[in-house]
Amino acid sequence: MAKQLHPSCIIPFERSMRISSKIGFWGSGNMASAMMRRLLNKQVVKPQQLYCISEFGRGAGAFAKETGANTCGNSSSDLIAASDILVLAFKPQQLETQAAQIAEINNRLVLSILAGTSLEKLKKHIPNAGILVRTMPNTPGRIGEGLTAYCSRNQLENSDREALMAILGSLGEVIEIEEALMDVHTAVSGSGPAYVFEMIAALAEAGEKEGLTPYLALKSAKQTVLGAAALAKQADDPPEELRNQVTSKGGTTAAGLQAMADGNFRDLIHQTVREAKLRSIEMGKE
Ligand SMILES: NC(=O)c1ccc[n+]([C@@H]2O[C@H](COP(=O)([O-])OP(=O)(O)OC[C@H]3O[C@@H](n4cnc5c(N)ncnc54)[C@H](OP(=O)(O)O)[C@@H]3O)[C@@H](O)[C@H]2O)c1
Structure with a gap:
């Protein structure tokens, strides 16, 4: 182990x-x-x-x-x-x-x-x-x-x-x-920035589809990810607690998080990391 x-x-x-x-x-x-x-x-x-x-x-x-x-x-x-x-x-x-x-x-x-x-x-x-x-x-x-x-x-x-x-x-x-x-x-941190860039792009795209201008959608997505990452790094609280601090019962964040859970967000991220790790192992054998 x-x-x-x-x-x-x-x-x-x-x-x-x-x-x-x-x-x-x-x-x-x-x-x-x-x-x-x-x-x-x-x-x-x-x-x-x-x-x-x-x-x-x-x-x-x-x-x-x-x-x-x-x-x-x-x-x-x-x-x-x-x-x-x-x-x-x-x-x-x-x-x-x-x-x-x-x-x-x-x-x-x-x-x-x-x-x-x-x-x-x-x-x-x-x-x-x-x-x-x-x-x-x-x-x-x-x-x-x-x-x-x-x-x-x-x-x-x-x-x-x-x-x-x-x-x-x-x-x-x-x-x-x-x-x-x-x-x-390698799977979490070496490849990880690509997952976060994809998250930024997806957040911006969603904002645009729901009515923001392309400029505002991208600016909001970038600054939100930057601000959340900086807060997560600085705070003593774990990310789940920081998430809970944004989430009130029956509110907008709760509705959004429910959609993430329904879409098995955590399983998807696990799968992402697992595939990258397996590829790293495979590359080591090539
Ligand atoms: N990109 C990432 O996020 C990242 C993160 C962690 C680790 N890495 C690792 O970093 C390494 C490089 O990745 P990269 O993205 O920087 O690749 P890259 O931009 O394609 O750079 C590869 C470099 O190697 C040179 N090269 C190829 N054959 C050579 C030879 N026979 N003699 C001397 N130089 C030679 C290339 O020369 P030319 O310019 O003439 O083609 C180029 O300068 C990889 O092993 C990758 O696993 C990358």
């Missing part, structure tokens, strides 16, 4: 931690560029400490030109040579197609953000890695409101832990979890 998370495991990032390491991003797509931007915005590193590559070099080149970071084009061996820390930020399927290049990594702190890719699989591909850390960030990290879980197969030295916290902390909160929880964490 996997250990449950204790709230003290959640480490908020409150101050800018500067590190002197050179960080190489293997991939410069959505998540990698979001992470690199946060590292620069929070002044965790200077642009000269960042190195990046992309499949054809163009994406990495454009990022480097815009930010002053270094690019190694599409040369993974140059990236390995230049970096103290490597962040694997390509698609999980690309692990197999780049096996020979990845196997060259030696004696580095390696952070993987590859969904569904186990530490065991990473170790098989990078036998001489040094320290291997599996992480799962989410897209609100782009604005420092993310939640990133990590697990490692090695005992982390203080210097590695500090670098790890500086990198992941620039995205928001950080939690250490057992690897057995990574698939469900």
Whole structure:
């Protein structure tokens, strides 16, 4: 049975931690560029400490030109040579197609953000890695409101832990979890923002169908979700209690909640998370 998370495991990032390491991003797509931007915005590193590559070099080149970071084009061996820390930020399927290049990594702190890719699989591909850390960030990290879980197969030295916290902390909160929880964490928190965006879109669409202008419907949906999430985060009360505080007997919210219950809302969300978790497990086997 996997250990449950204790709230003290959640480490908020409150101050800018500067590190002197050179960080190489293997991939410069959505998540990698979001992470690199946060590292620069929070002044965790200077642009000269960042190195990046992309499949054809163009994406990495454009990022480097815009930010002053270094690019190694599409040369993974140059990236390995230049970096103290490597962040694997390509698609999980690309692990197999780049096996020979990845196997060259030696004696580095390696952070993987590859969904569904186990530490065991990473170790098989990078036998001489040094320290291997599996992480799962989410897209609100782009604005420092993310939640990133990590697990490692090695005992982390203080210097590695500090670098790890500086990198992941620039995205928001950080939690250490057992690897057995990574698939469900991915399903809830990695994919979770997409469910909430879908909720915002659905709420806006419903508002529009019931008479709001498109502008007002979207504005109301966004601000309502933001306000409710901020209140849920700040309040000591559980979400059910906050829900009850909005709900008077025979009132409008009660009528709306009844429709959600009739539509098996909780079962639907459970099914959503379960499917995402199963997919994460499946991807780990591919
Ligand atoms: N998006 C999310 O919400 C999210 C959340 C958590 C974790 N992740 C994980 O983050 C990783 C990246 O996802 P993403 O959404 O950022 O994907 P993406 O935007 O498609 O970026 C993938 C990057 O990998 C590069 N790449 C592909 N093959 C390469 C090669 N042979 N050598 C060097 N670079 C190569 C691509 O280069 P080109 O630009 O040349 O194509 C691109 O820069 C995935 O493993 C995913 O599981 C994503």
